[in-house]
Amino acid sequence: MEKRTKHPQDTTEQAAFRAEARAWLTARAPLWGDGDGWSTRTTHFDVAAEKAYMDRCRQWQRELYEGGWAAIDWPIDHGGRGGERWQQQIFQQEVARFDVTSGFLAAGIALAGPAIGHFGTEEQKVRHLGPMLRGDMVWCQLFSEPGAGSDLANLSTRAEPDGDEFVVNGQKVWNSSAHLSDWGILLARTNPDAPKHKGITFFLLDMTTPGVEPRPIRTINGSAHFNEVFLNEVRIPTENVVGEVNGGWSVARLVLANESTMIGGGLGRADSTANLIELARRWGKIREPMVRQELARAYTREKLLDVMGRRLQESLRRGRQPDLDGSVLKVYWSESRRDRGNLGVGMLGGFGVAGDHEDTKVWGNEALNRFWGSIGGGTDEVHRNNMAERVLDLPPEPRVDKHVPWKEQVGG
Template sequence: MPNETVEQFAARARSWLAEQVQVSGGSTAAGQDPAGVDLAEQKRFQAALYDAGFVGITWPVEVGGQGLPEQYQQAWNDVVKDFDTPTGAFIIGIGMCGPTVADLGSDELKQRYLKPLLRGEEIWCQLFSEPGAGSDVASLQTRAVLDGGEWVVNGQKVWTSVAASANFGALLARTDPTKPKHGGITMFVVDMHDPGVTVRPLVDMSGGARFNEVFFDDVRISADAVIGEVDAGWAAAVTMLGHERVFIGGRVGPRSSPLDFDSLARVAREKDRADDPAVRDALAEVYLRQQSLRLLNALMREQADSGHPPGARGSISKLVGAQAAAFAADVAAEIAGPSAIAWEGDDTEATELARYVNSAPASAIAGGTSQIQRNIIGERVLGLPKETQVDRNIPFNQLKIGTQGSV
């Protein structure tokens, strides 16, 4: 709303959410389980969010955003944590792909894709990892060959979230194998409904299928669907990974999520452990870690809005977030005992706690392992000497990768 103060914005947000959704119970808060809410309902809610002015809060007006300062985004974050918001299908697009298109995309790409993304009309996924290129994304082997005015793509991606629902994806493919592995990569916008795209779900130990493998067979992509520049895809990937790591690191969770401080303190009271000095010390440490992470990410968002994208500093958020999640999971297991990792019957609360505890280790892997984050922080933030990479300046087509082994 015009001339709305931060306080007025927060009050309007709380009133609007109270009319639209339930107070958070942890199950769909922050959209952490996109499969748990009907996709049509997610789209309806996302459109309503956008029309009310609560999406793209700090994004420029010219690309469909609200153009507000970071304080408004932080106010929204503080309010929305108290509510179940079914928005899981859009977190990859709005948290990672969209900001990268906004940073590097042509004016045509921005005008075509960003507003529909924000309004929930289109869903995006990120297509980076491959069976032989996980932490070392630059080893990817998916190929894109120029054929007239189109690129023809063949290859495979894996561990792709929301791919089964996505309309578009941000795809990394190798466009010049004669260059070193970091040099001949390009980022494209790919239509996930192209007949050459096949999506297969990957069922994890929980019985769910939050990830997918994606196959590309002679998929044709227009030459103007490049994000950034041809053969400069590694720089685009670094940009997106910076956004991703801030996003993943910042997912402390809603206030009522099973691993949030308030929820763990409640479990401690229910288990008659609230007066145990060791438990109280552990809970205090959970609070300090989670609050520090929230403040760190608020700072990085504010710096990004001032023209200083997180870049390598996003790895700090990612690493701290993974450590905070692992610590909170350990504390949950200490307080709740066996019910923190397994449950019987239809105990929804125990199921939620166990799901969060069992998934906590994934935060140290998704978006780049903690070991990779430490390397990035050491080299690109602290300026320490790089580790020796014997393959960095060798043309990709001269490397022995895949079934032949790796250098």
């Protein structure tokens, strides 16, 4: 495992921050490879194991919070450190070298946190941001529906006002860890007479509210990470609306932008090619020309992802809008993840899909899971559309339903 402390492109200030972060981490956690590997064993086959994993993630989140590293670039009065975005990026690079994770809590913080921080009331910030960062509240995302995924604004879960509450009825789907979450960010339609983007409201939902029913969905690898969430006469206080009633699409856009950058920029382990090389050695493939070419490709992709992450970091350090579109990073990352699964399982031959070897469990699962990154957080096709419009300035897709009341649309 690499032990150097300075990155070649760090400024003096960045190198000092990196050294401080690394010293704190070294005092508390084993380097990845020296620990028991729990942080990358993210797939669980029963709820008890999943819950135990979540508890370990909560514990690490609490340590981060107490050490002042849970949200480096958030304001101090929201539980953060009042630091800079580039510091957050450096800390992410460093923590990826250690056998620790906040797991799904990190996703909740990255998605719900900025939405509340940016659009929430003072009361919402005080009530939710600190407990979220301390690991006391796990948050899930209740956006997708059977008829609204890529076309999210077509969602049909209804929220109708009733005194100082809204009454919600509908169904969500593919909601990661909703069965283990304390709170959820929810999109629901509050005005069906308005065009689809203009009649949606963003809510904070206490998952213990009567009428909220998460039903885990078992997927091909045997785990049940996702849920359908049924909402039946669920009462949400008006004080849990984030932003304006019917103005929820602006809040959702912030969440979706953060989601693709989070997935593309934050989930890769620095040593992922090192794992593949180790696997090639173990299975006697290290001299095979095709395997070597693929390993070189994986390494190149890993380095390019690192360079893109740094480019993003540099823009942030200079206080500029990032000059790299989040969709570019997300698609490049999802392709890399898919190739990595193919390569790992391919090296194992028949053992990649059958047998009870430890590598079969890890890489067989990786192969089954290899497409999630091309769908979750927006599909590759949708991100390519984004790139066409935002980066290449190509003509936009036709949007014939943009000004039509939602209830007059097909499926509305």
